Amino acid sequence: MNTLTERRCVLYARLSVTKEESVSIARQLDAGRKYAAARGWSVLGEFVDDGVSATANRPEERKGWSDLLAVSGFDAVVIWKVDRLARRVLDFLHADEALQERGAGLVAVEDPIDMTSPQGRAFAVMLAVFGEMEAEAIRSRVRAARAQILKAGRWPGGGMPYGFVSAQNPDGPGRILVKDPERIPWLTEAVARAIRGEPVNAIARWLTDEKAPMPIRSSIRVADGTRTWNRQTVDGLLRNPVLAGMTPYNPGRGRSGTRVDPLAVIRDERGEPVINESLAILTQEEFAHLQRTLDQRDVPQARKKDERVATSPLLSRVVVCHDCDVHLCRGTNQKKPVLCCPQCRQTMGRTALDPYLVRRLLTERGSQPLLGSTVRAQWHAAGSDEHARREILLSQVESLRVRRGVVGRYFDKDRVLLRWKPKVHA
Structure with a gap:
């Protein structure tokens, strides 16, 4: 590892709800820059996961953190507080392990930790434990308050079911x-x-x-x-x-x-x-x-044959629902090809997904050796044979998962969790 005066770092910021002005992304990054400058560290990059819950998304599932791990040459990752990285101890330890493998440590601006030392690592784990306890206490209070409101026949807020609206409670407080x-x-x-x-x-x-x-x-x-x-x-x-x-x-x-x-x-x-x-x-x-x-x-199989619409087999039993851990099924929505989870019913349109995956395959894995040539050459040789192209895709993919997103959004590449198999050196 470099000496203190030669240390190079990257900054990481995360926020679940963008209206939390007290810990905004901008403030976290600004604090990280000042922290690095005060110690004479050079900043190699800044990585952000905005609108991403640490409870629902492990660090390795977030785009910003994954991009950070793809960078080389840094000795430390500067964050604002431990809970910006993880709210579960196990997630925190996995993230720390990934950094240790790169010869780097975690440093927090607001928490007095420096995980480039064994003592700092032990103290950070203690903070992560208390952070997880605090998060669970908050969830318990919220669940108890919500249950009491529902029991009283009041509306607890949230998305309004279609055909209904909230009104002032004529018999007491609330709506x-x-x-x-x-x-x-x-x-x-x-x-x-x-x-x-x-x-x-x-x-x-x-x-x-x-x-x-x-x-x-x-x-x-x-x-x-x-x-x-x-x-x-x-x-x-x-x-x-x-x-x-x-x-x-x-x-x-x-x-x-x-x-x-x-x-x-x-x-x-x-x-x-x-x-x-x-x-x-x-x-x-x-x-x-x-x-x-x-x-x-x-399910498409329950429909009459003349109602079924054929879709490309390229992603057949390739994509997995991140929440349910089952393969997404092929189907259509308003005559457009989609993938749908048979359990939670989340969907993702293939009009944008398929080209996105093909671009990444050819860009990130195109030069990989395959069957005596390369992935790119084999892909083009397959032509319009979707079954052959599916086999090429499977030869490179270690895991391909899709997580839920916000209703009504256009294609969101951050929902796609793609991990390639280790590269093969010719």
Whole structure:
């Protein structure tokens, strides 16, 4: 390792919610620059994970941290505090191990640690333990407060279920859920169409063609700037237990692919669902029938042959759902090819994903030796044979996973967690 005066470092900053001004990305990086300057260290680069939760995403799954590890020649990584890197002790130790393998250590501006020494490493682990305890205590308080609000029949906030709005509670503090006069007729008709067996894609087209009002605060758009309904959004509103007057444990979660579990609802002392008749547009029996109808048409294999659309086999059983650890299935959404998780229902469009993966394959692995030539040469020789190209892709990929993103966003490459196999030297 270099001496102190010769030390070279990189800066790393992370933030879950960008409105946290007290620990903004800019402030973290500025503090890191001043820390390095005061010690005479040169800064080789700055790496950021903005809007990324440390609880939901391990360091090695974040783009900024992965890019940082791809750099060579640094002796230290400067962060603002230990919890900017990880909120779980095991994640912290794995990140430290990755740095040790590169002959580097972790330094925190606000926490008095310098993991370039054994004593500093031991103290940092203690801080990580306390950080994990603090995070769990916060989660417990939030869960308890939310449970109490739900038990009182009040609305806890979050994404609003379609067809409903919040209103001032007439019987006490807080707000309650009521029907939205503008959207409830559209919801009622969409439910009726689904019960009759109309496909979800057809209902989405009907809502778009009839210019039905979008969900509140919706960001769903197409390329020309106009709003449109998609299968995922419609499927989500048809599966919400609020249709039968029941209250989900976690209503309105704003992550794509997160289907509401019809059984995860508030229940009374006897274990029976608590029903708010003023919200229900279906009985419990009708809601259960609707779920069975949706499940029967959920997978491409359940559709009639003339309804199925052929898609490229390039990514067949290649991509894995990061949350469910199962392979994504091929399918279509509004006649466009997508990958869909059979469990959590997250989707990713292939119109942008496939070209993105091909570009990375040819750019990052094109010169790798393969079958007596190179990956690039074999790829071009395969021509339009998607099965042959799939084998070439598989020969280079160690793991390819997709994690959930925000509903309505365009292609987000940060959702794609791609790891190549070790390079082969000719």
